[in-house]
Amino acid sequence: MLPEERKTTHRKEVSTLDHVVIRLAGDSGDGMQLAGLKFTTASVIFGNDISTFPDFPGEIRAPAGTLAGVSGFQIHFSSNIISTPGDELDALVVMNPAALRVNLADLKPNGILIVNQDTFSAKNLKKAGYNQNPLEDDSLRNFRVYPVSITTLNQTAVESEELTFKQINLTKNFFALGLISWLFDRPLTSTVEWIEEKFKHRPTIINANIKTLKAGYNYGETTELFPIQYHVPPAKMDPGLYKYISGNEALSLGLIAAANLAKKEIFYGAYPITPASDLLHELVKHKEFGIRVFQAEDEIAAIGSAIGASFGGLLGVAGTSGPGFSLMTEALGLAVITELPLVVINVQRAGPSTGMPTKPEQGDLLQALFGRNGESPLPVIAPQTPGDCFETAIEAVRIAMKYMTPVVILSDGFVANTIDPWKIPDISQYEQIEVQHPSKEILKGSERFYPYLRNENLVRPWAIPGTEGLEYRTGGLEKEDKTGGVSYDPLNHEKLVKTRAEKIRRITKDIQIQKVEGPKRGDLLVLSWGSTYGAAYTAAENMRKQGFSVSNANLKYLNPFPQNLEEILQSYEKILIPEMNLGQLQFLIQARYSIKTTGLAKVQGRPIQVREIQNKISTILGVE
Amino acid sequence: MKKSEQVLAPKDFATDLDVRWCPGCGDYSILANIKKTLPTLDIPKENIVFISGIGCSSRFPYYMNTYGMNTIHGRAPTFATGLKCSRPDLSVWVITGDGDGLSIGGNHLMHAMRRNVDIKILLFNNQIYGLTKGQYSPTSIFGKRTKSSPTGSLDYAVNPISWALGAEASFIARTVYSYGDHMREVLRRAADHKGTAFIEIYQNCLIFNDGTFKYATDKELRYDNILELKHGEPMVFGRDREKGIFLHGLTPKVIKYKEAGFTEYDLLIHDEYATEPTLAFFLSRMRHPHFPEPVGVFRAIQKETYDGMLEQSMREAIEARTKSFQELLHEGETWTVT
Numbered sequence: 024m025l026p027e028e029r030k031t032t033h034r035k036e037v038s039t040l041d042h043v044v045i046r047l048a049g050d051s052g053d054g055m056q057l058a059g060l061k062f063t064t065a066s067v068i069f070g071n072d073i074s075t076f077p078d079f080p081g082e083i084r085a086p087a088g089t090l091a092g093v094s095g096f097q098i099h100f101s102s103n104i105i106s107t108p109g110d111e112l113d114a115l116v117v118m119n120p121a122a123l124r125v126n127l128a129d130l131k132p133n134g135i136l137i138v139n140q141d142t143f144s145a146k147n148l149k150k151a152g153y154n155q156n157p158l159e160d161d162s163l164r165n166f167r168v169y170p171v172s173i174t175t176l177n178q179t180a181v182e183s184e185e186l187t188f189k190q191i192n193l194t195k196n197f198f199a200l201g202l203i204s205w206l207f208d209r210p211l212t213s214t215v216e217w218i219e220e221k222f223k224h225r226p227t228i229i230n231a232n233i234k235t236l237k238a239g240y241n242y243g244e245t246t247e248l249f250p251i252q253y254h255v256p257p258a259k260m261d262p263g264l265y266k267y268i269s270g271n272e273a274l275s276l277g278l279i280a281a282a283n284l285a286k287k288e289i290f291y292g293a294y295p296i297t298p299a300s301d302l303l304h305e306l307v308k309h310k311e312f313g314i315r316v317f318q319a320e321d322e323i324a325a326i327g328s329a330i331g332a333s334f335g336g337l338l339g340v341a342g343t344s345g346p347g348f349s350l351m352t353e354a355l356g357l358a359v360i361t362e363l364p365l366v367v368i369n370v371q372r373a374g375p376s377t378g379m380p381t382k383p384e385q386g387d388l389l390q391a392l393f394g395r396n397g398e399s400p401l402p403v404i405a406p407q408t409p410g411d412c413f414e415t416a417i418e419a420v421r422i423a424m425k426y427m428t429p430v431v432i433l434s435d436g437f438v439a440n441t442i443d444p445w446k447i448p449d450i451s452q453y454e455q456i457e458v459q460h461p462s463k464e465i466l467k468g469s470e471r472f473y474p475y476l477r478n479e480n481l482v483r484p485w486a487i488p489g490t491e492g493l494e495y496r497t498g499g500l501e502k503e504d505k506t507g508g509v510s511y512d513p514l515n516h517e518k519l520v521k522t523r524a525e526k527i528r529r530i531t532k533d534i535q536i537q538k539v540e541g542p543k544r545g546d547l548l549v550l551s552w553g554s555t556y557g558a559a560y561t562a563a564e565n566m567r568k569q570g571f572s573v574s575n576a577n578l579k580y581l582n583p584f585p586q587n588l589e590e591i592l593q594s595y596e597k598i599l600i601p602e603m604n605l606g607q608l609q610f611l612i613q614a615r616y617s618i619k620t621t622g623l624a625k626v627q628g629r630p631i632q633v634r635e636i637q638n639k640i641s642t643i644l645g646v647e
Numbered sequence: 648m649k650k651s652e653q654v655l656a657p658k659d660f661a662t663d664l665d666v667r668w669c670p671g672c673g674d675y676s677i678l679a680n681i682k683k684t685l686p687t688l689d690i691p692k693e694n695i696v697f698i699s700g701i702g703c704s705s706r707f708p709y710y711m712n713t714y715g716m717n718t719i720h721g722r723a724p725t726f727a728t729g730l731k732c733s734r735p736d737l738s739v740w741v742i743t744g745d746g747d748g749l750s751i752g753g754n755h756l757m758h759a760m761r762r763n764v765d766i767k768i769l770l771f772n773n774q775i776y777g778l779t780k781g782q783y784s785p786t787s788i789f790g791k792r793t794k795s796s797p798t799g800s801l802d803y804a805v806n807p808i809s810w811a812l813g814a815e816a817s818f819i820a821r822t823v824y825s826y827g828d829h830m831r832e833v834l835r836r837a838a839d840h841k842g843t844a845f846i847e848i849y850q851n852c853l854i855f856n857d858g859t860f861k862y863a864t865d866k867e868l869r870y871d872n873i874l875e876l877k878h879g880e881p882m883v884f885g886r887d888r889e890k891g892i893f894l895h896g897l898t899p900k901v902i903k904y905k906e907a908g909f910t911e912y913d914l915l916i917h918d919e920y921a922t923e924p925t926l927a928f929f930l931s932r933m934r935h936p937h938f939p940e941p942v943g944v945f946r947a948i949q950k951e952t953y954d955g956m957l958e959q960s961m962r963e964a965i966e967a968r969t970k971s972f973q974e975l976l977h978e979g980e981t982w983t984v985t
Contacts, residue, residue, distance in 0.1 A: 068982050213980075260984040264977070276976065283972045290733050310964035312972060315957065317732060319725065320758040327718070327725025327755075331698070332733040334716055339729065353719050361716070446984075447976050488714040488730075488737050489649075491693045496662070496709050498717025499701075508664055509709060 035244070039254045042101030043207060044109030047199065048126045049118030049139075050087050051080055051094045054196030059096025060442075061200055061217060065209040067267055067444050070257025071100040074557070075442045076108035076630070079381045088142075088150040093125040100207075102256040106408065106557035108441060110632035114206070116199055118142060118173070120151035127163075136166040137202065139195075141174035169248055173198055180238035181231040190228070197232045201239025208254045211236060261446060268445040270409040270438040270554075271298070274368060275305035277416025278340060279312045284417065285424060285456035288313035290332030292325035293342045297380040298436040299370040302342040322347035326354040326367065333363045334497075336460060336487035338420060342368040344436075345387055346377060352395055358429035359399040359523065361497045362475070362483050365429040366419045370439045373628040382628025383436035385553055385603040389610070391431045392582055398520045400527040402426070403581040405433040405553035409443045415579070418534075421456050426530055427482050433581065435603070437630045438554035460485055463492040474507040481526035528583050537585035541567055541574030547643060548595040550620070552578040552608050555601055555631055562636035573640055578608070584615070592618050597643055599623060601631050649736060651691040657682035659692060662712045668703060673824035673850035677771060678710055680827055684834040685713075688738075695738045698727045700752055703778050704744040704771035704850075721752025724759035727766045732954045738838070741768040745786040746776050749805045753785075760814035762953040763842045770807060770845065771824075773852040774859050781855035793855075807847045808931035808945055812924045817842035819927065819945040823849040825864045829875070829942065836944060842952050862935050863942075872935055876943030881914040884939045891915075892933075899929050901938060919947040 047055045047062075056077055066073050078095040085092030099109035114135035117123040119142040130136060143156055157163055158170055177195040186194075197214075204211055215233055222228040243249050268276075282289040291314060293303045307316040315337070319325040322343050329339030341351060348369040358365045371387045373379035387394075391403045402422050406415040412434060419430040461484040466472055474495040475483045486493040495507055503510035504518060539548070541563055551559035556577040563575035576591060578584070592598060592612070600609040601623035609622040623639045625631045641647070660682045668674045685695065695713040699705035701720035708715030714737075718726045723741045731739045741759075748756045748770045759766065775793070776782040782795035786807065790799040811819045818840040822830040830848070837844035849860045862872040870886040882892035883904075891904040891914035904914060918926060927945040934940060970978075 064980060070984070262984050264981055264983050266977075266979050266981045279972065279975070288733070290729060292729060309975070310961050311968035312975070313961075313965065315732060315961060317729065317957075319728075320754060323722055324725040324728070324755055324758065327722045328729025328732070330718075331716075331726035331729025331731075334696075334714075334726070335730045335734040335737065337733040354722065357719050447981070450973050450976070488696050488734065489694055491691065494693055494712055494714050496711075496715040496717065498699075498708070498715075499719055500717060 035249070036251045037208070037254050038251050039256065041103055041255065042099065042105065043113045043253065043255055044097065044099045044111065045114040045116070045203065045207070046095050046097040046112050046126060046129065047116045047203075048093055048095040048122035049196075050121070051085060051092045052087065053094070053118045054193065055094050055118070056096050058196040058200040059098055061214045062203065062209065063098055063267065063442065064213045064217070065204065065211070066098065066100040067265070068213050069209060070260070071102065071255055072105050072258040072260060073098060073100045073267070073444060074105055074108045075099070076437070077440055088119055088121055088147045090121050090125055090151060093122045095122070095126060100255055102258050104258060104260070106560055107630070107633060110634050114203070116203060118199070120147050120153055120157075123157065124151045124153065130166060132165050134166055135169065135206075136163065137169045137171060137199075139173035139199070140170035141172045171202065171242070171248070176238065176242060177235050180235040184227050184231040184234070186227065186231055190231070194231050194235045197236040198239035201236040202243045205240045205243030206249060206252060208252055211240060260444070263446045265444045265446055267442050268409050269301070269440055269442045270406065270412040270434055271301035271370070271440070272305060273409050273412035273445065274406070274416050274432070274434060275302050277413040278306065278420070279309055279314060280413065280450060280453070281417045281420035281456065282313050282338070283450065284453055285338065285420060285458050287458060288315060288337045289340055290315045290317065290329055290337045291340045291342065292317045292319050292328040292332075294319050294322045294325050294347060296322070296344045296347045298372055298439050299342050299344045299347070299368065301439070302368065302370070322350040323354060326351040326365075330354060330358050330361075330363055330365055333358075333365050334488070336485070338364060338366070338424060340366045340368065342370070344370045344372050344380070345374045348387060348390070349394075355401070355429055356395040356397065356399045357499050359395070359401055360499055360502070362427045362523070363429070364423035364427055364485070366416075366423050366432065367429060368432045368434060371433060371435040373626070379628045381436065383554070383603060383630060384626060384628060385433070385435055385555070385607070386626070387433060388552075388581060388604065388607040391433055392611070398524060400524050400582065401429050401431060402527060402530055402583065403431045403433060404579055405581060406438055407553060407556035407577050407579060409438060409441050410445045411579070412438065413448065417453065422530060424456060424458050424485075425482070425533075426480065426526060427485060428527065433553060435554050441554075458485075460487050460490065461493060462490060466492055473505045475502055476505045477522070480529060481522055531583040531586045534580050534583075534585060536587045537576055537578070537591055539574050539576045539591060540564070542572055543574075544594040545572035545574055546595065547571075547573045547597045547599060547640060548591070549573065549575040549599050549601065549636065549640065550578065550592075550608070550612070551575065551601055552581060555603065558631045558633045558636055559601055561633045562640060565633070565637055566640050571640070571644060571646070581608075581611075589616050592616055597621065599636070599639060599643060601625070601636050601639070603631060649691055649694055651689050653691070655686040655692060657686060660685055660712050662710055664709050666710050667706065669854055671853040672703070673773065673852070674704060674707070674771065676824045676827070677769075677830070677848055677850065678707065680830045681711070681834065684831045684838070687835065688838050690738050694736065695740070696730060697740045697742055698723045698730070699742040700747040701778070702744040702747040702776075704742055705747060707742040721747050721750070722755055723747070724752065724755040724766070724768065728759055728762070728764045731764055731766050732957050735765070735954050735958045739766045741766055743768065743770050745770065745772045745774060745784045745807070749785040749807060749810065757810070757814040760811055760816035760843045760845060763815075763817050763950055765842055765952040765954050767837045767844045768846070770847050771850045772807060772847050773850045773856055775852050775856035777852045777855055806931060806934070809928065811845040812928050812931055812946065815924075816845045816946070817950055818844035818947045820844070821847045821849070821940075821942045821945070823860060823863050823942060824851060826942070833944065836947070840947060841955075842950060863940065872939050874933070874939040874941045876917050876919075876930070876941050876945065878917055878919045878944070881911040881916050883911055883914065890939075899933060899938070919944045921946070922948065
């Protein structure tokens, strides 16, 4: 009997909620990411708005049962439009003691805690650092604890199939998925279809996974353990065709879109690095759209090859994360002084140095703006949501080619891995990106080509090899104005330093003005940037609902700033800047506008939560 | 590659920038010979690109009226790789030196060669850091006394040809800055080669390392100290071509073969096209003063180039494309909200 057929015959109480945050956690090998994704698919098909965030361990194969090996997947699903993967958990499913220990702090008081009690052996408890079994010592009394023998129940469910011990173990995530699918009233259809497609040549595996999935579902329904089933009605989403997308996927698609809009091939140079490697994996699949991918020997070669490609008339793009971005520093300076178009993507992670590769941070803002020798300004932009990564990639390519400049995209491990529903854009609605390469005509009869003669935007022509009569040399030495020859003349140097800076400053006239959500003047503005948008927006919105004068603005353009930013900042009594670093945007804003602000710094390798911002707002406004 | 429609002359490759190498620098001769060679290659000037790193040699692109880029220290092969992989129609030349190419840029040099990117790498080897005013370089001989090694350097020297062989470059040659005809012939061979061509050019730094290659440049000394490699020919040298290279077990030996009662054909015969680099490696180990140093082409083999394979895969993918970008966006699990 399929669960859907029983919808009208609930025997248990059904409680309707408007949003729920759950997390599935277990050992890296327990399949929690997959179970989470399937739950997500069922939720979006059901019609909820969702936002998810995976939490991977740093080690590829940490020893089983240890704290280092815990992997989690968090899903926020709602009957309203949401913009974060959620703060505190309404429900937590843990497959072993280590997962309990790592995740319990995030569970709300009285939250649902489903525990695979089979794994709470003396050995596993010890590995997780428990002296006593928390299931027996009353330490979990503040939660609604549901001990379930997931391992045993799974074994029973699949015993009629001929599976090895290892294979049996691999199916237990589907039991857990079945159980929470019942608990939160999710249909199983999409998961069943996925299993049938995925294992289409292995009928035994199909049968086993489907059997245990349904066994988990039926267990929830029949056992006395769970008195209540929870229902989250569909959300009112903007009509259209949707898919779900991660920030990294959206950045990749955005680059392909930009190639399409500019009718240019893109050259992507990269060296594998977490959490940016997904860009490399995705882009290499799309040669047919003119994406040339080069896996370089290091990040220096990645950016060098990209600049070489740009010199040749393709659009060079280099993707990396913090440590790799540091290696790219010198070459970025070369792109600044040669004035070649280039896009560098830094999917930030917790630093300094190797830091915490799988954990997000926004610690590279000042490095992106200032981390080069000499005066070498360049545009910096940051995506705020997974969907916005698509738009950001297109915008970066547009600015790079229009202004002959390297552009840095500051993504981070949070927005890169967050999966959101995404209304599929109609590419025909986007403006084409105009690109021009001069031909011999530009000489107008004269013999001499001026590769650094500028247009009204102070932009030089993008002459490319193969063009007769425009042969020119460029490089890292200071250029003579207009001719591009080598010059050590003091006044020439000062003029060119100022010109390059002015060119970047003027881009402010060509970007969207800063938007504000909430009152245009008021008590408090929450000024966030990049991926902190979701939490900042939600916190401000919650405060507005409670009647407070709180607005929020999320900066996408970090350099140059939008031209109306100063006016906005002057329209509020107080300004709160939440960011995943020790106050880098705050530093910039205070230095630039001489405005006093309050920071909310969080550097835990985890995104800032809504309640943290809300608490800070309350403190600033002096409310309880 | 496009053929040149005009007949070009060396002067067509001159720029209006003053050449700023020290008077008497070996680089002048290399510049002159490259300017003489390019018009013979039948490649339009606008399709030639010189890319360099940092150092005396790396000023080179500024003095050539082609497209050019003077990049950052040691990284020229990366820019050249990106350019050639994006624009396979161009003739891309890398100008580097012993410090730029073998010290800071050793990694990139190695990877460009092992990928067999179709670029021509000219390494001007003067065994010294010139632009920074006279410190020992990776090719300086062990014990070299310089400003940064007043009691003699403790660094064992890099052997550039062995390095190139280890990285499996498909074309490897050596010439000397003062050998006009020889250098032009080697440059032409490199230009015609499909794949990475690596040429070590001995160059004299008049200021900081004068006379290092005297054994190779002096008209008299040269006879006994240089072995000119020619494919299919026995390895003979000396004023009267009386000496030759004889393989004794796995060790090359110099013998006066005529005195010893042998003929030329008992000597080692050069084979540029040998699939295995063994012979070329023997030759690369023959160093002054124990052996005559070989000049000419050590190795010239054919294998697919990285840029060629990438270009082909791009063309095939683009031709085989069945979907629009909009259709790509629609791929995967989708749902409609009404």
